[in-house]
Amino acid sequence: MQTRGLKVTVIGGGSSYTPELVEGLIRAYPVMPVRELWLVDIEAGRFKLETVGALARRMIDRAGVAIAVHLAFDRQAAIQGADFVLTQLRVGLLDARARDERIPLRYHRIGQETTGAGGFAKALRTIPVIVDICRDIEALAPGATLINFTNPAGIVTEAVLKHSSVRAIGLCNLPIGTRMQIAKWQQVDVSQVEIEVVGLNHLHWVTKAWVDGLDVLPQLLAEMAAVERMQHDQRVVAQAADRGVGADTGRPQNIPDIEFNPEFLQTLGALPCAYHRYYYMPDVMLAEELEAAANGGTRAEVVKKIEAELFELYRDPNLDIKPPQLAQRGGAFYSEAAVNLMTSIVTDRGDIQTVNVRNGSTLPFLPADAAIEVNCVIDAKGARPVDITAPVSPHMRGLLQVVKAYEELTVEAAVRGDRAAAWQALTVHPLVQSSDVAQRLLTDILNENREFLPQFQ
Template sequence: MKLALIGGGGIRAPLFVQSALRRAAHIGLDEICLMDVDARQLELFGALSRELGGREGAGVAITTTTQAAVALTGADFVITTIRPGGIDGRIADERIALDIGVLGQETTGAGGFAMALRSIPAILDYARLMADLCPDAWLINFTNPAGLVTQALYDEGFERAVGICDSANSAQRAVARWAGVPVETVVTELFGLNHLSFTRSAVVAGSDLLPDALADDAFLNSSVQRVFEPDVVRRQGMWLNEYLYYFFHAEKAVASFRNASRGEEIRALNERLLPRLQTAGDPGAALDLYFDYERERSASYMRGANGSRTAAVHPDDGEGYAGVALDVIGALSGGRRVRTGLNVANAGAIEDLRDGDVVEVNCHVDACGIQPVHFGRMPERQSYLVQSVKNYERLAVEAIRKRDRELAVDALVAHPLVLSYSRARPLVDRYLEAHAAYTTGWA
């Protein structure tokens, strides 16, 4: 099996490589090809990945290239994890939004739209290359905003595609830890959209443990639910995707980014890491520096959210995005069937959304493909927000595919975190100007 990692020069690429190497024998992995347009970072993180290969002893070839055609030729699975515009593009997205008085977070609202207008065309170009060079391969997308990118892929007819987000399965892992049971014994009911999902139940041996878990302050404080006030979680009566913080505490979220946006925090971390890697002296020392960086970055995740509550969050033990992707790869390749939360075409799973809408739901995955699990109608309290944001997503993807400025304005007006032409028009104008290298042909 050949895995192609598009964006293999990204800072988090070695984490994916490490997880893949640990499962190499199980999934029949022969080669991981790291591809990136940034040759300097590809060299740095390719060296770290090869050092991991030596330590794991899996006998997997780790190759690097700046040519997409080389990476895609013969690939069985293609992982896309790119950031067009880099970290400076993310910071521009955040700052433009904050200047206009709205959230600039990179996966939702104005910031999510700005990233999508760069990410969607790039991912579609890779998908078209795949159609020529590896037409039977699956495209597994990590690139943000994952829901919008995956929607664009389906709208363009690329059906062997799936969006991955580790937060889709966080309720399952948290309840398993709280109950002291294996994670695979917890069966959840997940519904919604990427970074806008809810978990209605978490059943173990026929009993729903979620109500008791949500009633336990220790459970809330040891999980990502700590970003919300406890009464907010309990009034909703469900596990909340942590990104719902940006909707349920919108003004606090905007205020928390005023002094330093998340992009600016990450750029500062990266600016310390990269020179150290270049002067580390040997790959082993560089790898130690890299894992120190990852621990620091993970510890700062959503640090500004509800910062008055200081209880530590249990570290993730599910290998993040990589673990979900590799579970899917193993199942599609003929391994054991898995049930996991994914971003896929709805196909009737959520009855009050369209069949072609990309949603975040539980799916069964095996050698026959990916099948969303039927959920039914969404509860009214949660449905209003999901429906509103899905309407925005449909408009945003159409606007980006057509390069239509006025439709883009309509999309942002429809988003619950913008809701105003007087904000949406300058947002679209400034984003198109700031990212002119990626927005040629916009009307």
């Protein structure tokens, strides 16, 4: 790929965290100069798109780089000839997310944007739209790389890999956030830290952590105070659509700040990601969600208030940098993850990054066409998984197989409008575990998302 004249298209460009990406593109301009940045949104998002677009232009003017910003509601014109297409969209906007969080709570089940029944509802709405975008990429930019940040990122990426010919890579900023927190713990530069990640998006474990070539994970697991700090801080970025991160600590704000049992962590011999809280302590997490929903509101309802304040800031014609208040909404390490990935592809760098890709034979206990989240070599050809060095324990394997079965069924349900697959998907998920509750959940999800789920009509 040429390093000059790149065209980057962002679907969902009116997002409040687009300034984080713009900042990253400005910073990377000397090695990956972008000629055109197309920010695309729907008509309902016009105010946000125009506000974010104006801020992006001011940021670029201030930096003195030659990136032309285009705002578009015509997705096809924006995709035409693109080198990269980034998807960071939310079908149904934050109102739909609020429903995703509240519907499961009616049945005393976890209500979360990407995990469990809430993530299932989001996947049903999102997958058909992403697959439709892929049809445009196939026709108008067949050489483009799709980088998907849209949650649930692993399921969405799997749908693209199974139902399109687009070169697609799923991306999450949890792994890069973990590297940064290990660097902070060891008091070294993040460039000195490497980790081995094994699992699925929002369900992975760090099985090795090297600092200057030395595996420090055993030391990390042995020092329980350090583990507690890591898990407190590691609630780093939760998803493509909500990366709510504390300004000082790097903690994501969409997952309650509840610590893992440190003795249990030692039995694992690996560091679970922040989302394992929902699997390892569901009763505690459910109680926290129920209390929040009854008092301060769900995360979606909190984010609505944060976004309203952010867009008031963005409207200031004198603002020409990413405002520090964006940390309340999210975006930590978002640009690092996205820009690092694009730069490695453009420059054929051949470095190691953690992304979501087709499994192949990497995790032999999962289907070959499944999307997994592991370390990959990133170069001009895309992303290729590297061999796993640490053994995958029965504990990890069992949980991954169950959740992957749920993901496979969810993709089938979303693409085909298959109610049977949808019911089975919810029933098999560890956070539902009841065919009767799954049936009631499915009925509510389909009824309350009717306008976004024509495949089920």
